[in-house]
Amino acid sequence: MANKKNIVAEINPEIREALVEMGAVDAYKCYQCGKCASVCPWFQVGTYEFLVFRFPLETVLGLIASSEDKEELAKEVDKIYRCVGCEACVDQCPLGVKIPDILRSARRILVDFGSYPETLKSVVQKIRNVGNPLGEPRETRGDWAKELNVETYSADKELLYFPCCIPSYDDRISRVAKATSLILKHGGVSFGILGTRESCCGEAIRRAGAETVFNETAKANIQAFTEVGVKQILVSSPHCYVTFSKEYPELGGSFEPLHTTQYFWQLIENGKIRPNKSYEKKVVYHDPCTLGRQSGVYEEPRNILKSIPGLELLEVDDFSRNLSLCCGAGSGALWIDWPKGERMADIRIKQLVDTGAEVIAVACPYCLQMFEETVKAMNIDITVMDVCEILHESLSG
């Protein structure tokens, strides 16, 4: 009997207090209705049991990461890192419990103890060392813009364009940054980029629990923004958007971010740009979680697409707007590779393809990268594009 593990637990107030201290403040609110578990993307994936509603009670009882058994703990770490931070549960929770915050507090403890996925450790290190998760040299961060003669930001400019790490380095995704710059030029907007002085916004690693590195990186950005006199930041990634609007102010950085879809819709409304080249395709729009549910931006990307002549806009009937299904790349999950058959993007691509669309339009570099990889892997003949890329194609001359 000696080697049998005792499964009768005790309430552990220390773990509870630590978790609450780290931000799991909503844990007491939960009444265990379990609605979160069936709105969670894992429910639709259907091959991994992810019982979201257990976390608040486990927090209150102090049972999260309480096991001393290594194997048990490893399983739990895997579980805690399954949350992609899409906030479908927050959106639907009758009591507004922020479960991703509860999980973030658990992750902070795991990161403090060094017990978190190796791939994430390396991402955190790369961000600390070179300011981006890809480990690319800092010096080449602005290279994508060279051929377009994009200027470096200075205080006399209207806008700082902050393209995010992936569009800065990735060949495919950098086309979003290029299209964005060309639209800005087309509309006669004075803007610039930070180039080498720009660092990752830090959103993903914060949600992954790496609070310290997030603080360092964020502060570096805030300092750079402040020094060059930034007023308004145009972002391609909704992840940068939420970080600048909701998290940088906590660190003393108050800059007004605008997502490209918001800004370009303004330009269209004010007559600064006019999509007049016909784009005769059926396009389905995928609401990125961070732009839709988390920032409330649903109309602008759709308005842009609707304003393009010839374009037929489709919707995923039961899963659009706040009910959109996550691509599976949030909260650090972009760098975690789950086994085949446990990927949200596969399910989402199927929903999008089933609308009969020829093009999937997204408005987030994470979604773009996930979907590009997924359609390749699934060998599906469909184009994935950022809304800005489509908009750029519909501007003449």
Place this chain on the structure above:
Amino acid sequence: MKRVGVFICHCGRNISGTIDIEKLVKEISKHPGVAHCEDYKYMCSDPGQSIVKEKLKENKLDGIVVASCSPLLHEITFRRAVEEAGLNPYLLEMANIREQCSWIHDDIEKATQKAIEIIKATVEKAKYNDALVPAKIPVNPRALILGAGIAGIQAALDVANAGYDVVLVERSPSIGGHMAQLSETFPTLDCSQCILTPRMVEAGHHEKIKLYTYAELEEVSGSVGNFRVKIRRKASYVDFKKCNGCADCDPVCPVLMPNEFDAHLSQRKAIYRPFPQAVPNTYTIDKKGVPPCRVACPAGVNVQGYVALASQGKFKEALAIEREDNPFASVCGRVCTHPCESECKRGDFGDAVSIRSIKRFIADHETQIPEPDLPEPRKNKIAIIGAGPSGLSCAYFLAKRGYAPTVFEALPVVGGMLITGIPEFRLPRKMLQQDIDYIKSWGVEIKTEHKIDDPEGLLENGYEAVYLSSGAHIERKLGIEGEDLEGVYYGIDFLRRVNLDDKPEIGARVAVVGGGNSAIDAARTALRSGAEQVSIVYRRSLKEMPADKDEIDEAIKEGIEIKFLATPTAFIGENGKLKQMQCVHMKLGAPDESGRRRPEPIMGSEFTIPVDTVVVTIGQSPDIAYLSKDTKIETSKWGSLIVDDLTRQTSVPRIFAGGDAVRGPDTVIWAIADGKEAAVSIDRFLRGVDLTEDRTKPEAIEDIALPRIIKDTARQQVRMMSLTERANNFKEVNLGLTEEQIKAEALRCFACGGCIECGECNKACEQDAIRHDMKDEVVEEEVGAIVVATGYELYPIEKIREYGAGKFEDVIDGLQFERLLSASGPTQGEVLRPSDKKVPKRIAFISCAGSRDPEHHLPYCSKICCMYNAKHALLYKERVPDGEAIVFSIDIRTAGKGYEEFFIRTKEDENVLYVRGKPSRVMKEGDELVVWTTDTLTGRPLKVKCDMVVLSMAVVPSIETFELAKKLRIQTNIHGFYNEAHPKLRPVESLVPGFFLAGCAQTPKDIPETVAQASAAAAKVLEMFSKKEISAEPMVVAIDEDMCSGCKLCVITCPYEAREFDEEKNIVKINEALCMGCGCCVAACPSGASQQKNLVEEQISRMVEVILGE
């Protein structure tokens, strides 16, 4: 100087746990004016009260402060005690050191200090209190009960059975409320109707109960004991004294509307009684207002009327209704531009009702011309110029008023543009003739080939009024080179010649210039007249083309090519004969005044088309050359006649005008409308009645009773003649709809306006009880007490979209399921799902739909759902023994006598399955619904397939409850439920004296609780009536007459209308019986003349000073 005694209560540990009582006594004893200070564990208890009484006498105290709980709880207790000891009760004050101090603080030192300040301040107030004597008010021992559900009925019966008069007011046509809709009731499963209907009958026939159904409280004035109320009895359009409930009217009424009593699961007629056991057992006609289609029709045709009659196959009656407002049924059934369809509410959810097709069908179906019901003839001579639709319409409406007008027509044929401008394949001559014959049947005389040269001259030849409807016949020209070549025609002339068998020569290659209906008509006419190749040249794009969309489509189908964005620049001929048309390509520039983008030529893009014949169809203008040179009729610079918009009167009072002569080329329906309105004006003019009075256009009704689920979004498709059948002839292309299609199409109408006043019920009613001219009536009643029992509604199901509510037919709410279970329901108690009437083999019951969800819906528990879910599941299992009932819930709340036992029974005896978890979605897969949830107990994610979903929607206050709260000034909580005076000790009284509460208007509750509360409210009313008089609140406002400047600010401010202005003295006077002592006027009074008794300015400033330590 007063001798104040202070009595401090520990309230067990409620106060003493946080406040140092010893210190309190010590400090207060030192305060000037305090003659005695003492504490006790429970001051409100009998020994506590005795202490107060004894010390009061012993120390000759003339001011008392009790420092304890809120005055709401025990002020009355202590006032009574001091009164027994011989002191005026208004010399007592309460210092609230519990709710406002001990309960909300935890720092003992600070709380004690605060308590000291509160008590000292109260002592200061007590020092300046006057002994007040309340006035006595006589009580009118009649009760008003608002709402006649089970709560209102019970309260009414209790009061009436005690021998007092009751006025019972119910908003709907029958009493009974929601309980009448229920099948069985938990936990005993008594049949709801069986226990309720005897009560309803008793209330309906009680000699002490005066019942007003279909009535609403309009206004209440006065105060407790003596209220005056105004009650609006809505017009039911049925004399309830004559109606015997025989139901003969029901089958003949053609208007189908959603049945509220069946929770929209079935339809009822516009004349209805909610259910067969209704009290009173009489019918009511539902008239909602003027539907949008009728408002949109320029001629104001009763569209919904003929559509409803057509849905029942009553085509003759339908045609009669149509002809009330428009004699051209056959014509408009074919060529009307149907503005009615553009406004049709169906169009908001798919295709509009195909109104024109319905009109055409009834006109085609009824070819017999009915005998006209001719009125008393009138002798006035009236001339009408032009026998087009406008002139004939005017003649018809004058004839219907008894006049015998003469219509003068220059051409040898009758019909104007209808005959000369519209080709036969769109409007067959025979069908036009049917309308003309109908108009003639009214005695209209038409003189053809009779051109009038001087209309004003007619007035000197015995005509008393003239209507000018001479149309628009001058063709607009392009103004380009070669227009005089042989082979160039103009549209109207071209069509007229074809239509009047004076066929022009038409070459092999024909081009038509223009984009209106005439251009399409000309092109299709050319095609049927031997042309081999026909094209249309239009300067804008398809989007801007004014011609009817269907006609454009047909033209294209027939092989006509439309060249968009092009316009001719010259016609080129050889030997005077047209050979080629030179055109230029156009592009669209900025929008012009019509809102359409202006076409601009593209320089250097000229091209030529070989043609033999061109028809230029770019519009016409009115021909008014026949007016004499010195005419007094005003004309516009475009050569049209100017008339008054409303009356159609020209600048010459006896001359009226309309149609294209006024409007330029316009639609048939506007021409008809002009004729109709002019006829009204001419009649008024000749009778010496004001032309404009009461002639405003009605507003369209907006509050439309939509069906629960909107189906049949597509309209019936009309049959078209095949292309081969059409070739080289002028047979009508549109074959219309079949009788079956017409009935189905007519049933798509939402019946927005309710009753259509077709008069079918009048014909059927042997009692002669129908009164279509009935008006609302306001009655006044005087009562002493008011019980508010206005009940609840369910939170609208459409608010929970993720459960498919409002989208899937088989997702219903609890009340709807009650109707499915009820023997009097739409399925006679058989459980059949709404979509396909199949027996559902598995039903999901979802709890807390809207309740306990503060983030999206409502935070509170609706209390009754757990039990009725159990009841629903059990009854379903009884009816469908092989079915499966699954209840999705997060908690089961069964507090009540026999409730838990009932719940256990559903599980043990009926094997109802309970899943613990809140579902997130209801999806549809084929025929089945799928509930997405997690069973939180096993931790298993679940997708549960089922045939039907019943949502236990949250209970919310009824709309009436919301509205009355404002009228009665009863406080509500943030959700709109009425607040009781005290949650524990005064649960059936409102804070406003004289108003009592019963039922779900106060908070969600089940039937036993509702009945108990209703009886309690009745007991409170009876308590009041048992006294001849009641005391008025003496702490009202007094006016210092010397200070009042008569500014009347307080009169406007007072919410209780307790003030009058004394004109003689120029001061304001208080009606103490109405004053509620709210103090609004005290704050408003600029001079300080308004002062509340025992809360005068001096008291307030002393209290503030003490708190500030001054």
